[in-house]
Amino acid sequence: MPDHAPALATTDLVPVKRALISVSDKTDLLVIAAALKDLGVQVLSTGGTAKALADAGLPVTDVSDYTKFPEMMDGRVKTLHPKVHGGLLAIRGNPEHEKACTDHGIDKIDMLIVNLYPFQENVKKGSDFAMCVENVDIGGPAMIRAASKNHPSVVVITDPKQYAGVIEDLKSKDGCTTMKTRRSLAAAAFAKCAAYDSAIANWFAEQNGEEPVIMTRAYEPAFPLKYGCNPHQLPAQIYSMNGGSLPFKVLNGKPGYINLLDAVNSWALVKETKEALGLAAATSFKHVSPAGAAVAIPLTDVEKLAYEAPADLSPSALAYLRARNADPMCSFGDWAALSDVVDEQTAMYLKTEVADGIIAPGYTPEALKILGAKKSGGFIILEADPNFKNVAGMQDFREISGCVFSQRGHGDKIITPEMLRITTKNTNLTEMAKKDCVLASIAVKYTQSNSVGFAINGMMIGVGAGQQSRVDCVKLAGRKVRTWWMRQHPKVLNLKFKPDVKRQARVNARVRYIEGDMTEIEMKAWAEQFEVVPEPLAPSDYEEHMAKLTDVTLSSDAFFPFRDSIDVATRYGVKFIAQPGGSVQDEGVTAACDQYDMVQVHHGMASSTTEPHILAALGQGGR
Secondary structure, X not given: OOOOOOOOOOOOOEEOOEEEEEEOOOOOHHHHHHHHHHOOOEEEEOHHHHHHHHHOOOOXXXXXXHHOOOOEOOOOEOXXXXXXXXXXXXXXXXXXXXHHHHHHOOOOOOEEEEEOOOHHHXXXXXXXXXXXXXXXXXXXXXXXXXXXXXXXXXXXXXXXXXXXHHHHHHHHOOOXXXXXXXXXXXXXXXXXXXXXXXXXXXXXXXXXXXXOXXXXXXXXXXXXXXXXXXXXXXXXXXXXXXXXXXXXXXXXXXXXXXXXXXXXXXXXXXXXXXXXXXXXXXXXXXXXXXXXXXXXXXXXXXXXXXXXXXXXXXXXXXXXXXXXXXXXXXXXOEEEEEOOOEOHHHHHXXXXXXXXXXXXXXXXXXXXXXHHOXXXXXXXXXEEOOOOOOOOOOEEEEEEXXXXXXXXXXXXXXXXXXXXXXXXXXXXXXXXXXXXXXXXXXXXXXXXXXXXXEXXXXXXXXXXXXOOOHHHHHHHHHHHHHHHHHOOXXXXXXXXXXXXXXXXXXXXXXXXXXXXXXXXXXXXXXXXXXOOOOOOOXXXXXXXXXXXXXXXXXXXXXXXXXXXXXHHHHXXXXXXXXXXXXXXXXXXXHHHHHHOOOEEEEOOOOOOOOOOOOOOOOOOOOO
């Protein structure tokens, strides 16, 4: 360790007279090499890079000819030489360094262009242990660190994306680079080496069945966000894992922090549902939880009236219309997610609704044109990658107040009909009920615990989440079920609105009519929307209509700890119960189901969470 620091060069403009190029990724190699030739820069190079330059007719000196030392040991030793590292590390203007260069025939190297052996790519494609080890670069990181340390005199380039900026710098400054450019590129180079070493260290530990001595996570900035959850939370950014990509592409608009949380979670929900049930699936998300979710199952005639449904709906359009009509007040300004390619019918339906954005695996040209014009061109459109795999693997990480929490993700753990095990005396689990058990169990997976969800005929009709007591979740979701079902009451269907009342206002007015708890002032404004002001619904209207609701499924993200949830569920037509099971109270809960002649299934997959499932089901790992 040095006991003193020699003075660094401080010159802003440094001419580039000699460059060393050694790259695995040869993207635009000839572009920058040609630019250096035009500027009269001497180029040193190695192996395949030198051959590529020579084959293109560009002047190049092999490093072995410069060092007078041959490349050896299968290329493992070629640039690890004092004439290379001395040329990179020599401080310009330092008498001792200048003398050493003269005495040992060391030429100063003013530019280093290096990118590293593709270690992560070999891991990703499943190369064997020996091949992955052979792709651990030694000389490259050593040169990068040397050039970066000596950035006052040397410019280091580690990514083809940096070529254009450096070429522009050289041309505009008479063959020189600026201190700002050199320092910026040095910072990027150190980051590149850190990420590279991080991936290697984590992989080596994994191969030996161990935890890394130091857990490192490397992220690559993708794009900045307007702000975080709230306007004061700045700066805000989204990153991808180093060596990987984001699980989506932005086709239109500028997504924000919550938009993207909604996007990755909602896409996970519909992707899992489609895989589990084989039907087109959709969800309507608000603030990282589903307001509704559904699969493409035909509407009843009454539902068509209650939802004001268009005449012709494709499977995707049908699934989204059903998802949005679980709780249409909450779905106002939602985020839409669809499991299938979005077609023109789906886009036309979405065009009429107030929504922030959408994620789907693709879009027809007509659909993309329709959606791209929504919100004056600002509607956010994301294209999900159905084959996305998280390069960071199965483990999830979350940082909070200086603490880092880690657990295995469960996005790859999908609840399917085959997992449903009947535990009650009544074993009449219908095919539709199986679908509802799966749909509801997947939907509550993407909510804040505690969470329950009601479903019927392939459609969520009430989600209750984020309560400390599970029975309170049932009561919360049950109120939503009641509103959903009462929207199909004849008195609600026959409300006489004035012609100029807009669709969302009609939705809101029906819900408030059903809830029936308006203040006097609110009631006056509400009544102005009708040609004929309706009489309030009577208690008997609720009782008689709710008594007709049956075959509803209730699912919980974790086990029901007490029978109280089952008792409350009977008020909302529940015939089927789905839960993971595993409680010491299972026997008592099952007995309650038997008393109400319900069918209960255990699937064994608890999905409770205290956080959004960011990326959890977009492949592996995430948060």
